[in-house]
Amino acid sequence: MTLQIFDTATRELRDFEPVNPGKVGIYICGLTTQGSPHIGHLRFAVAFDVLRNWLTRGHGYDVTLVRNVTDIDDKILRKSAEAGEPWFAWSYLHERETSDALDTLGVKRPTYEPRATGHVTDMVELMEMLIERGHAYPASDGSGDVYFDVKSFPEYGSLTRQNLDDMEAAGDADPRGKNDPRDFALWKGRKDDEPASANWPTPWGEGRPGWHLECSAMARRWLGDTFDIHGGGIDLRFPHHENEQAQSHAAGLGFARYWMHNGWVTLSGEKMSKSLGNTLAVNELTKTVRPIVVRYYLSAVHYRSTIEYTPDSLAETAAAVERIEGFLRRALGADAVLTSDDVAGVALPRAFVEAMDDDINVSGALAACFDAIREGNTAIDEADVERVEKLAMQVAAMTDVLGVNPLDPQWLGRSAGGQDEAMEALGALVEALVEQRKAARAAKNFEAADTIRDQLADAGVVVEDTPDGARWSLARQGGKDN
Numbered sequence: 001m002t003l004q005i006f007d008t009a010t011r012e013l014r015d016f017e018p019v020n021p022g023k024v025g026i027y028i029c030g031l032t033t034q035g036s037p038h039i040g041h042l043r044f045a046v047a048f049d050v051l052r053n054w055l056t057r058g059h060g061y062d063v064t065l066v067r068n069v070t071d072i073d074d075k076i077l078r079k080s081a082e083a084g085e086p087w088f089a090w091s092y093l094h095e096r097e098t099s100d101a102l103d104t105l106g107v108k109r110p111t112y113e114p115r116a117t118g119h120v121t122d123m124v125e126l127m128e129m130l131i132e133r134g135h136a137y138p139a140s141d142g143s144g145d146v147y148f149d150v151k152s153f154p155e156y157g158s159l160t161r162q163n164l165d166d167m168e169a170a171g172d173a174d175p176r177g178k179n180d181p182r183d184f185a186l187w188k189g190r191k192d193d194e195p196a197s198a199n200w201p202t203p204w205g206e207g208r209p210g211w212h213l214e215c216s217a218m219a220r221r222w223l224g225d226t227f228d229i230h231g232g233g234i235d236l237r238f239p240h241h242e243n244e245q246a247q248s249h250a251a252g253l254g255f256a257r258y259w260m261h262n263g264w265v266t267l268s269g270e271k272m273s274k275s276l277g278n279t280l281a282v283n284e285l286t287k288t289v290r291p292i293v294v295r296y297y298l299s300a301v302h303y304r305s306t307i308e309y310t311p312d313s314l315a316e317t318a319a320a321v322e323r324i325e326g327f328l329r330r331a332l333g334a335d336a337v338l339t340s341d342d343v344a345g346v347a348l349p350r351a352f353v354e355a356m357d358d359d360i361n362v363s364g365a366l367a368a369c370f371d372a373i374r375e376g377n378t379a380i381d382e383a384d385v386e387r388v389e390k391l392a393m394q395v396a397a398m399t400d401v402l403g404v405n406p407l408d409p410q411w412l413g414r415s416a417g418g419q420d421e422a423m424e425a426l427g428a429l430v431e432a433l434v435e436q437r438k439a440a441r442a443a444k445n446f447e448a449a450d451t452i453r454d455q456l457a458d459a460g461v462v463v464e465d466t467p468d469g470a471r472w473s474l475a476r477q478g479g480k481d482n
Contacts (some may be wrong), residue, residue, distance in 0.1 A: 003059060003357045005229075006304065008237065008259040009159050009245075013359060018228050019257065024061045025227035026052065027219040027256070029236055030113070032070040032211075033094040034079050037101045038281050039298060039309075040265040040272030044233050046295060046403070047262040047303040047360075049107045051231075053401050054356050057344070066222045067110040068215060069095055072117050072208055077194055087198055088117075101282035105295045106403050106410050114218045116209060120200045122217040123209050126251055127186050127202075135250040136186055139177025144189025144205025148212075148247050150182050156246045159259065160238045170239070184243050185210040212243035219248075219255070226254030234261040234304075235271070263306040265298070272309070280309065292411045293318045296404045302363055324399060325406035327373045330380055331392035338396045338407040346397035362402060369398045430461055434470055437463070 003016040018024050028048050031041055045067070055061040071091040080090035102109075127146050130136035135152045139145035150156045150164060157164050169181035174188075189207040190199045199206040209217075219227065232241065241259065248255035264271045272280070285294060297317040301307055328336065349372060355364030376391035399405040406412075433452055440449040453463050456472070463472045 001353060001357045003054075004359055005258060005260060006359045008261050011161075014258065016228075016258070018061065019226055022060070022062060024055050024063045024229070025223040026063065026065045026229045026231065027215070027223055027227060028065070028067050028230070029215060029232035029240070030067040030069050031094075031098050032073055032075060033091040033098065034073075034075040035094055036281050036283070037094075037098045038272060039285065039294065040280070041098075042101060042105060042107075042282065043265050043298050043307065044231070044262050045102055045107045046105060046298040048231050048260075050299055050303070050362065050402055051229075051260070051360055052108065053403060054360060057401050058348070058353065058356055064111045064223065066112045066114065066219065068218050069113060069115045070211065070214060071095065071115045072198060073211055077198060087195060097283070104282060104286055104291045105298070106291070106408075112222045114222060116214040116218070119214070119217050119221060120202075120209065122221050123187070123213050124202050126213065126217050126220070126247070129251040130186070130247060133250060133252070135247070137179065138204040139189070141177040142205070143177050144187070144202070144207045145174075145177050145185060146187035146202075146204055147178055147183040148186055148243070148250070149179060150184070150246070151180055153246055153250045155249055157242065159242045159245050162238070162242075184212060184239065186213045186247065212240055212247065215240070216244050216248045216251075216253075216255070219244075220253060227256060229258045229260055230256035231260040231262070234263055237261055260303075262303045265307045265309055267309045269308070285314075289314050290318070290321070290411075292404055292406060293321050296321050296402075299362060299402055299404065300366060303360055321404065321406065324369070324373065324395065324404070327376055328392055328396060328407055331376055331388045332407070336407050337409060337412065338393075338400075338405060339409060340400050340405075343393060343397040343400050343405070346393045348397055348401075349394055352398050352401075356401070365398065365402065369395055372398070430456065430472055434463065434472055438470060 004013045005016050006012070007014045026048065028044060030045075031037060048065070048067075052063050052065055055063050072087070076091050077087050080087040083090060085093075127136060130148065131138070131146075134149075136146060136148050139147065157167065164182070167182055169175075174185070175181055186209075187202060187204065187207050188210055189205050194208075198208055200208065219230070230241070230244075245255060266272060282294070293314055297314055298307070300317065300320070332338075349368050351368035351371070352365050355361040355368060358364065372391050372395050376388055376395065379387040379391060396405050396407055400408065404411075433456060437449045437452040440446070440452065456463055461472055463470055
């Protein structure tokens, strides 16, 4: 079967044919690390994680996925200054939060995760290419700014099907040194009110990169001059992706052959954003909702469709997850565990494959999954053991592609709060023993206290006496305060 994807650039379904047979290169725009991530931020990562899984599982491709980190920009500088923190510390804090949130949602780590600040040399090289070709220019006022000349490139506007004559400059665009107010910044010259550490030397003066330049340079560095798929949220189509494509093509690069964009998560019809105050932070949400439920919620509809969040949304999603899990437990046993390797060789139902090859139609794929569950429950009632096992393995394999296999070790025991139930049980037992040791020490029964300490040490638990009381930690897995 042939995989078809909807190419945003051509606005049509296209047969997918990679640049290099057997290999796929994907670049997706990661988050700007200005604040804590919410589910609206992370929908893109879940959507492209499913795509990656299908390219690998369904078609056997060797996938290289690059997801960048925009670790320097106007918002990071402004918010870090407001918080009284160095911009790089502020950025790194939220980069770690984002990585943790993606781990919580079962999103696989990218092949490469470059930071913008680590690719200034690549950016300077790209600017030199554009200036040499007559598509960019240093600002005439000596500010150190470098701009892309939109009038020099007739293709500008092609990605979003806009005519340059109908475009206006952004209301917050800095007009200094521009030939045309619609020209966009490749490089931003140093400003007196910004920290010196946020600037790098270039042939045109000190400064920092423009957002659009960052992604073109990083995509080229890690995927080459031409690669297969560029993805991101629908809100990035203009100006970000339009500008990326323009500057890359103007530099003579093939850039992305297919463009894919995911829809928003909305609340009361509005895009979920910090400015609206309607965020649902992953670390807060998973205190009351199982992580697998949040993952399922973000991936259960077509990636190009809008997800409208309501207070009942996650309860409905939890019921769907419980239905899958309940069938698998009935079919395979309460203690069953199935990894991706365990289901890698399972033949997927034709209906599932056709749905996934139809522009990653997850809704259709889940319909095939629930058809198998209905048939499997009937087989259980009829005591058809062979058919039960076959259907259960198919359900596990299908949900594995979507990243929501309830029997996968990453989800087992993970309750709301993101805690592993086994770790919670261990914690309770260790706390009880630490209390017994404390009581023994208070009674000056040091032999008993030492025995408890030795027992814990044998189990891999280290107890340390401090002025604030005893603290314990797992010898290999980090610690926890008593």
